[in-house]
Structure formats: C-alpha cells, structure tokens
Amino acid sequence: MSYIAHIRESDGEFQTVEEHLLEVQALAEAFGGKIGVKYIAGLAGVLHDFGKYTDEFKDYILEAVNNPDAPPRRGSVDHSTAGGKLLYRLFHEKNITEFKGKLAEIVGNAIISHHSYLKDFFNADLESDYLKRVCEKELIEFETSKENFFKHVMCEADFLSYVEQAAVELKEFLLKDPSKTSEQKYMFLTKFIFSALIDADRTNTRLFEENKPYEPQENHTLLFDTYYNRLMSKVKSFQQHENANTPINLLRSEMSQQCDHFAEKPSGIYTLSIPTGGGKTLASLRYALKHAKKYNKKHIIYVVPFTTIIEQNAEEVRKILQDEENILEHHSNVIEDADDNDENQDGFMSKIQKLKLAKDNWDSPIIFTTMVQFLNTFYEKGSRNIRRLHNLSESVIIFDEVQKVPIPCVSLFNDALNFLKAYGRSSIVLCTATQPALDFVEHKLAIDADAEMIDRLDHVIDAFKRVEIVDLATDRTFNNEKLTDFIVEKMDELQSMLIILNTKSVVKDLYEKLKEQVMGVPVYHLSTSMCAAHRNDILEKIRNQLKQGNKIICVSTQLIEAGVDVSFECVIRSLAGLDSIAQAAGRCNRHGEMGIRSVYVIDHEEENLNKLKEIQKGKQVAKRTFIDLKRDKYSHGGHILSKDAMDRYFQEFYSEFASDLNYFIPKLKKEMTKLLMEPRNENSYRQAYIHKHNKTKDVQLFILNGYGTAAEHFSVIKNLTTSVIVPYGEGIDIISDLNGNNSIEDLSRLLRKAQQYTVNLFSHEKQLLTENSGLVSLLDGKIIALKEGAYSDEYGVDLQNESGFGDAIF
Structure with a gap:
C-alpha cells in the first residue's frame, strides 16, 4: 500500500x-x-x-x-x-x-x-x-x-x-x-x-x-479592464450632471484625471492627499484599476482604519463596478487560532479541521480589510493571518486614512510597506487628507520622489474650504451637563448636529442626557460596541433623516469620522489630534451645499484618556497649535488645517512618541523591531x-x-481583544448554522457572512460576560458568540454593567 x-x-x-x-x-x-x-x-x-x-x-x-x-x-x-x-x-x-x-x-x-x-x-x-x-x-x-x-x-x-x-x-x-x-x-x-x-x-x-x-x-487583467470601463462610464455620467460645472465638482474631476495620468507611472509608494469630500474613493479606484491592468497586478486591496467604513466603501465600489461576487470584505478574524498546533489531525476532518481549510486567503480581485488585519498578516501569531501575506504581492494596496496607523506599529508598518515595494512588486497609495510624516521617523517609509498625485495642494485645500473651525478648547472646558445645554441652544437654529467624543462612556452618557432634554428630535448613538451591520443600519436611518432635512442629533465615538459618508450642518469635536479634527470637519457641510458652517472644538473634562495615550498626546500637540494661532493668526500656514500645520503636527506627534514607534515589549524589555x-x-x-x-x-x-x-507578544490593539459573533439580524441565523454539521464550503460562506456581525471584546469585557453567562462557545471554543440577552438594539453589547462602556475606542 x-x-x-x-x-x-x-x-x-x-x-x-x-x-x-x-x-x-x-x-x-x-x-x-x-x-x-x-x-x-x-x-x-x-x-x-x-x-x-x-x-x-x-x-x-x-x-x-x-x-x-x-x-x-x-x-x-x-x-x-x-x-x-x-x-x-x-x-x-x-x-x-x-x-x-x-x-x-x-x-x-x-x-x-x-x-x-x-x-x-x-x-x-x-x-x-x-x-x-x-x-x-x-x-x-x-x-x-x-x-x-x-x-x-x-x-x-x-x-x-x-x-x-x-x-x-x-x-x-x-x-x-x-x-x-x-x-x-x-x-x-x-x-x-x-x-x-x-x-x-x-x-x-x-x-x-x-x-x-x-x-x-484567474488573470484579472480583463476583469480590471471591464471594471475600468464601467468606472469611466460613471465618471462621464457625473460630467453630464446639472451641477458638474460648479467649482468643487470641476476640481473633483480634475483630481480624478490626475490620478488616471499618475497610474502610468511604475509601481512605488505614493500619496493621494485629496481633501475630505474630494471624491478620493473613486479617484483612488480609478488609479488602481488603470495601474493594475497596465502592470498586471493580481489584486486591489483597500485597507481602512475601522470596520465601520468597510461595508460602505465596498458597497459603493460594487454599485459602480456592477459586481456582487468578486469584492471581498474582511472585517476581523472570527476564528481564534493563535495557539493552535494541528499536527496530525489529518485523519479526523473534524469541524476544527474544516475551519482550518475554509477559504480565507485573500485571493479575490478586490479586497476591503482593516489596518489591524493588514498588520496581523505580517506580525501576529497563528497560521490563518500569515496565510494571506503572499497575496499582498503584485497588488495595488490603498491605505485609506493612513494617519490612523497605531503609534507602536509605525516602524513595523513602514518596514512591511518597504518590503512590498522593493520585493513584492506592489504599488502602494497612502490616501488621506492629513498625510502623516511616515518618512520622518527612524524606520523611514521609502516614499518615492514626487510621490504626491495631486498638484497645488494648498490651492486645493483652500478651494475645498466648507467649514470654520471654532476654538472653544483653549480657554474653557465642558462636561456633559454644559455640553447638553450648548447643544440644546444651538439646535434652536440648526437642523442637524454631530457630536464626536473620545470615549464610549461619555458618548453613552451624553446620548442619554440628550434623549431626556431634546424633545421631538431623534437622537442616534454610535459606538464600536455595535457590530458593523448594526452601525450601518443606524447610519442608513441617519442618512434618510438628513436627506429629508429633518432635525437630527447623532452622538458617536471617532468611528464616524474615518470616511463615513454623512453630512451634518454642524459638528462638535472633543479635542484630539489635528488629523481627527480634520476628519470630523469632513462630516460637516460635506458638499459645500450650506456655505461655510461651524465645527466647534471643545475640551471635555470628563473623558478619561489615561489608557488612550495617542489621543492624549494628540490633544496636547493640537492644543499648542491652537494657542499659537490665537497669538499669531499667520502662524502654521494661517489656519489649523493647513498643510504646514498638519506637517508640523505629525512631526511633533511622532517626536513625542519617538521611543514607542518600534513596538516595545515591556515583558521582554525589548523592541519588536530588534x-x-x-x-x-x-x-x-x-x-x-x-x-x-x-x-x-x-x-x-x-x-x-x-x-x-515576537509574534507571541504582538497585538495591534495592546489590550488583547476577542472577536465574538453577535445575535443581531442575520447574526442569529449564523450562530445557529455554525452549530450544524457543515461542509468546508458552508463554513467558508458562513465565516464571510459573519464578518458583519462581530464585535471585539476587551479582556475585562469578556470576563464580565463570562461571569454573567452571556457567552456561548461554538466549534470547541474556536468561535465565540453572544447570547441574545447580551446584545441591545440600542447600545450593542450589553454587559449588564456600566463598566462595559469603558474608555476604549476600538
């Protein structure tokens, strides 16, 4: 035998x-x-x-x-x-x-x-x-x-x-x-x-x-060619629109054309600094498709900072490209396999083995994923993550809102991109209105010469000015009581307002106060205690209210500011880094339809930022910039969101964290890069x-x-999290189906579907849910789900304890 x-x-x-x-x-x-x-x-x-x-x-x-x-x-x-x-x-x-x-x-x-x-x-x-x-x-x-x-x-x-x-x-x-x-x-x-x-x-x-x-x-060149033609048909339809010749729309069209021309250049690391509302999703897609078909790239991969915007961006791309099949969304790892050793399970073909074999390798033509998943592919323990690494080569990789690279991972991120450029034959686009100074740090990013795709950036930024940043942060502080009064007063003259705060606990508290104080106006709440499908359902309700011109208030953590396509009449932003303030401003008067509107920056005294060092330091550096501008209105390029101000901000910000950029491991007293x-x-x-x-x-x-x-000690989010499937909407059926006897193909399908119905729990949250009997274990503990009583249609994860809305943003 x-x-x-x-x-x-x-x-x-x-x-x-x-x-x-x-x-x-x-x-x-x-x-x-x-x-x-x-x-x-x-x-x-x-x-x-x-x-x-x-x-x-x-x-x-x-x-x-x-x-x-x-x-x-x-x-x-x-x-x-x-x-x-x-x-x-x-x-x-x-x-x-x-x-x-x-x-x-x-x-x-x-x-x-x-x-x-x-x-x-x-x-x-x-x-x-x-x-x-x-x-x-x-x-x-x-x-x-x-x-x-x-x-x-x-x-x-x-x-x-x-x-x-x-x-x-x-x-x-x-x-x-x-x-x-x-x-x-x-x-x-x-x-x-x-x-x-x-x-x-x-x-x-x-x-x-x-x-x-x-x-x-498959060779995706023909597919990318088809996609490019469909995208260009959409672009031409925009040019026939009655508002096509407004200054903003003409500038959007010009920047889109610049991206098209830039796609002729050889692969490298480039920047795309289109201001918020400038159409960067379509412009970057136009670059990616043309570059991919010219240079025979295998994949186009969008990497976003938060799971919030994956579905939104993927759906926008699906509609334009008219393809439901070939666009993959990868939100998080539903399966826990970091400590697996499956040596000699060949004869068993158990559910666990089927999970191992389930297709999860990023071989789709177009992929949307998160910064966490990208970094995990290179550095986290477990074979499921690293399995995808080879498919990052020969690709166009677009990092949307790249300024959100976690501080401890900056050097590791730069080294990974440099490898993909030098060896992986990939083209990389850093796409954001607020470019971080990734070539300013010790492990420099090898950005190409003449890397910026957009000409005359300062002119473009001025042309896209739709808001006035109002500094209320340098001479007073707010708590939720004062903030509620301020909001109630402003809503007398406004139709819509968005309030973005730094921690989930103050967001939840303000939401509850506003529900009591503001009568007849719907108040919405968003946080990462909700799964992606839940947040998207709420965002859809918000967009409908905004479209109808109804009065509306939304209170959110920072998840809403990274590329979520909403436009409020007024925004209040709790003081944080200049990049966060710029992104928050992008949710206000997004299309310039309301003249110049106000974005109020406040200093919230009830936020506990002790465990959120990046926000804390960003807040300090931003505050210094505001003070400089108060003393001299011509400093930092003359306004808080100028290119000069942003360059200076990131250089100071990274200098503050100079000793933290190489992923220091306290237990080993050593940097991971070493x-x-x-x-x-x-x-x-x-x-x-x-x-x-x-x-x-x-x-x-x-x-x-x-x-x-090194892999044993790596986690993008320092406080280790566990992904759990939640019983919201179709999540209920997914949890039930995963308990059945599934084929590998069925498991692959269910795991993809489960992406939109997961929430990441910190260890203290998981512990509390365990104590409250709120968790259920599937497939020998490889997958964890919430019981129905542990999830609320209003707040998301329900730990039956106020500490469940602790000061965490991810």
Missing part, C-alpha cells in the same frame, strides 16, 4: 504522499514566483510532509479513520520535523556553504512550523526551538522517509539540482535593495515562504477533501548556546532572531 497523506471523509479515497507533495510544490512555486522565489517556495512545498513517508504515520492515519470513536492521541506522530531535518543534515551539518546554509534555515523553519507558527532561531534564554527540532529531535524512521522521497517524488540528483536553483534565487534576493539589513531580508522572506506554504498546503488539502480540481487563479530584524553577534550567541547546553560540537546559525517570540 502507498503511503497516505490524507483520506477523504466522503468516500474514503486516499491521497498519496507523493501526490500531495508534488501538488503543493506546484502551488507554492506559483505563489513564490510572484516575487522571484519560485524554487525556494517550491522546496518548502515538496518537503513539508516528507515525514508522512513512515509506517508510523500510515498506521496512525488509518487508525484515526477506522476508529473515530477511539482515535489515537493527537500529536503522537511528528511528521513536520523531517523536511527541516533533511535540509539541515544535507546543507548545514558539514561543508556548509553560505546560501545553502541560509536556505536550510529559511525553508526549514517554514516546514517545521507549518502546523503552528515560525520558530525562534534563538530566544532571550539562549534556547533554539529551531535547533531542537532539526538537530536534536530523533526521528526513528527518518532514513525510511528519505529513501521513499528520493524514490517516489524526486531523485536525489534532481533534488540537489533543484536546491542549487533555490540557492541562486536566495543569493539574488539577498543582494537586492542594499538599504535593508540582511536580518530584515531573512525575516520577510521567511514569512513570505511560510505564507506560500501554508496556503498551498491548505488549498490542496481542501480541494482533495471537496474532490475538486485546482483552478489556477527581535525580528536586529543584527546579532553570531559568535557570542553560538558560544553562549554551546556553553549553556554543554554541546560537544560547534553549532552554526546564519539567522539568530526570534520570530516566534
């Missing part, structure tokens, strides 16, 4: 080890070829399940399938170490050459980690998870695996020739881009290879389980390791960094 890789649940059909290895190799080669590392990725693919060539594993998988009620202990057979061990023995134990030795480490780490996450080469305690596996772990049937591999998959001569080709690729990769350290190159290449391997392995396993052939990813990318003294590490472990022979490693430790 042949050696078995998988056994199909539906009909008991075998997939042989050689079939699986060669098919995964082919997929991995295709993924790796996108950045010129076809053979390196293919090497990982062809060796990843090399350890299944043993009688021990064959007995294990047959026993697992034949005795499902009493299966063998999971993890009792190690099949992922063998491929890494083969590379180590052949190219790293003796007569070591530089590039084959490095190849053994990079590919070997990906192979031994493909059921969990990348291992440390060395950690702070001078332990090496990598060496423990490839050097020290004994595999009884290793020679059997090796003999079978060279007999059935690739003869030894062909294998050695293949490794030579991979080593040539590695040399070329490492010689490219001399501005990067070797450690940066090792890290990003290892993660890319790991991504390609994970996706190739899971895709092939899923296709075998579903009994479907592999269909190569864990991942700092050069280490090879001799001192090697000698210390040999001494500590009483080694009798020398140990050489080219790569010394701790990938696993």
